[in-house]
Amino acid sequence: MNSDDRLRQRASRLLSQVATRSDRLINEGLAQADARKWHYAVLASLQDFGPASQAALSKRTGIYRSDMVGVLNELAQRQLVERAPDPDDQRRNVITISTAGRHQLRRLDKVLDALHDELLAPLDPAERDQLVRLLTRLLDHHDSPGS
Numbered sequence: 450m451n452s453d454d455r456l457r458q459r460a461s462r463l464l465s466q467v468a469t470r471s472d473r474l475i476n477e478g479l480a481q482a483d484a485r486k487w488h489y490a491v492l493a494s495l496q497d498f499g500p501a502s503q504a505a506l507s508k509r510t511g512i513y514r515s516d517m518v519g520v521l522n523e524l525a526q527r528q529l530v531e532r533a534p535d536p537d538d539q540r541r542n543v544i545t546i547s548t549a550g551r552h553q554l555r556r557l558d559k560v561l562d563a564l565h566d567e568l569l570a571p572l573d574p575a576e577r578d579q580l581v582r583l584l585t586r587l588l589d590h591h592d593s594p595g596s
Contacts, residue, residue, distance in 0.1 A: 479560065488523065490512065491510060492529060492546055492554040493554060495530065501544055503518065529550035530544050
């Protein structure tokens, strides 16, 4: 077995290399749409799970709290989200997706669909679904308490 074969048999290395290529493709594609992957994550989270505090959005999306402030400032400046005082705790804000944010999310969904088609081009639809299921299972396992 030569070293190239050994490296190509390591799932961790393959996942890392695909993740690097995926990040580059997604970041460049979203930049052309004047967006970032964190913008998409926040908008999708708000659309799918409803309004949330900054702390809850940070947990939902995996974006560090310190970075979340900047992301929300960018989205608010573009009028894609709205901030309002939390009626239960005036010290924090509740973030809601705006109508413009919902339109932007639909636009970004189309951009990402095309980028994912490019990234996953060698796989047929069943293989794509299987890959997503397997990656989800791995991620859920490693995110569960005690992992």
